[in-house]
Amino acid sequence: MKHLFAGLAAAALMAGTAAAQQSVTIGYSLSPESHYGVGAQAFIDTLTELSGGAWTGEHAPAGVLGGERDMIEGLQIGSLDLVITSTGPLGNFVPEVYALDLPFLFRDYAHARDTLDGEIGQELLARIDENNLVGLAWSENGFRHVTNSRHAVETPDDLAGLKLRTMENKVHMAAFTDMGAAPTPMAFPELFTALQQGVVDGQENPITVITASKFWEVQGYLTLTGHVYSPAVVLASPVLWEGLSEEEQGWFREAAKASGAATRAEVNRLEEAGVALLRDNGMEVITEIDKAPFAALAEKAYSVYSDQYGTEMIERIKAVQ
Numbered sequence: 001m002k003h004l005f006a007g008l009a010a011a012a013l014m015a016g017t018a019a020a021q022q023s024v025t026i027g028y029s030l031s032p033e034s035h036y037g038v039g040a041q042a043f044i045d046t047l048t049e050l051s052g053g054a055w056t057g058e059h060a061p062a063g064v065l066g067g068e069r070d071m072i073e074g075l076q077i078g079s080l081d082l083v084i085t086s087t088g089p090l091g092n093f094v095p096e097v098y099a100l101d102l103p104f105l106f107r108d109y110a111h112a113r114d115t116l117d118g119e120i121g122q123e124l125l126a127r128i129d130e131n132n133l134v135g136l137a138w139s140e141n142g143f144r145h146v147t148n149s150r151h152a153v154e155t156p157d158d159l160a161g162l163k164l165r166t167m168e169n170k171v172h173m174a175a176f177t178d179m180g181a182a183p184t185p186m187a188f189p190e191l192f193t194a195l196q197q198g199v200v201d202g203q204e205n206p207i208t209v210i211t212a213s214k215f216w217e218v219q220g221y222l223t224l225t226g227h228v229y230s231p232a233v234v235l236a237s238p239v240l241w242e243g244l245s246e247e248e249q250g251w252f253r254e255a256a257k258a259s260g261a262a263t264r265a266e267v268n269r270l271e272e273a274g275v276a277l278l279r280d281n282g283m284e285v286i287t288e289i290d291k292a293p294f295a296a297l298a299e300k301a302y303s304v305y306s307d308q309y310g311t312e313m314i315e316r317i318k319a320v321q
Contacts, residue, residue: 002019023055023079024240027074029188035086035266036232037061038140042232042262043082047255057082067187069168070305071134075147076132078239084140084259086166086232096127098305099313103175103298104291106143106229106317108231113264115320116231122314127235130183134241137215139232141206143242144272146227147219148202152286154223156180165191172228175301176204179294195219205229206269207274216281224275225284225294227304234259 026043029112030038037059044057063082065071070088074080076093090097099105106112115121116138128135146153148162159181166172166183176183184200195218196198210222234256243253279285306314 025060026082027060027071028061028084030212034060035208035263038266039259039263043255043259046258050251063189075237082238083235088169094128094131101171103227104295112229134236137260138235139260141230142267143226144204144228145224146204148223152221163200166201171304174304175298178300179297190215208270211274216283
């Protein structure tokens with residue numbers, strides 16, 4: 001009888017442990033070796049540690065769950081748990097974040113990160129929460145640059161007629177139209193094939209994305225325009241979130257912060273090593289251009305935001321020191 005009770009107790013303990021172990025899936029558009037993959041792993045590691053193993057997670061990389069807009073919609077209906085996404089398509093759901101996508105708004109990485117980690121960033125996360133999503137923490141892609149397969153870009157005139165893939169983002173599309181290009185929005189998982197087949201001539205993304213996607217295989221020219229700072233954000237489904245205890249929600253927020261920090265560190269690393277890697281793989285890289293003519297033309301795109309939301313947020317971001 002003693003052995004029976006001991007066996008039952010052990011079985012009950014094992015069943016309780018198994019029941020307590022839960023897993024979340026983190027979707028993102030890039031490869032598992034990318035800065036998003038680094039961020040996703042940091043989230044999983046931190047959540048597992050904080051929860052004492054009660055929670056773990058798995059990657060869903062490379063757009064296997066759809067494009068970024070598809071994944072955000074999946075969060076809203078509860079078919080996805082967590083997503084690391086750029087803010088490009090997020091503006092379709094939370095228009096206030098369009099302010100972050102204004103061209104030549106952020107001076108450098110310190111300015112951008114201080115803005116997102118401060119009062120403005122927290123306000124925008126709160127606005128995300130009001131739109132059937134849960135904004136956990138800011139992450140990062142980096143400053144965006146232009147690549148194409150036709151010729152080097154050194155002045156706005158060189159953009160004339162280039163079909164450039166952009167995100168589904170009104171501000172980005174308006175800015176490139178004003179700079180002379182022909183913006184062509186499409187979901188990221190479709191981009192490599194579109195470049196390969198000549199559907200579009202080029203695209204614009206941070207070094208982190210260009211290297212992770214091996215765009216050197218289909219693009220010959222890169223110009224470090226730094227035209228837009230591209231943040232990313234860790235989002236959760238409200239369906240998942242509302243099922244968590246207060247303690248568990250704390251674990252998830254800390255895991256998201258760790259994810260953002262790890263992603264930024266990887267962006268720093270890739271910013272230093274990426275240009276050399278792209279050159280080694282045959283791309284012609286223009287590192288120094290006069291950005292003023294580009295900025296003067298792109299500033300017209302500010303009206304896409306300011307006509308509807310005013311200039312207060314723009315002025316507050318510019319004032320961050």
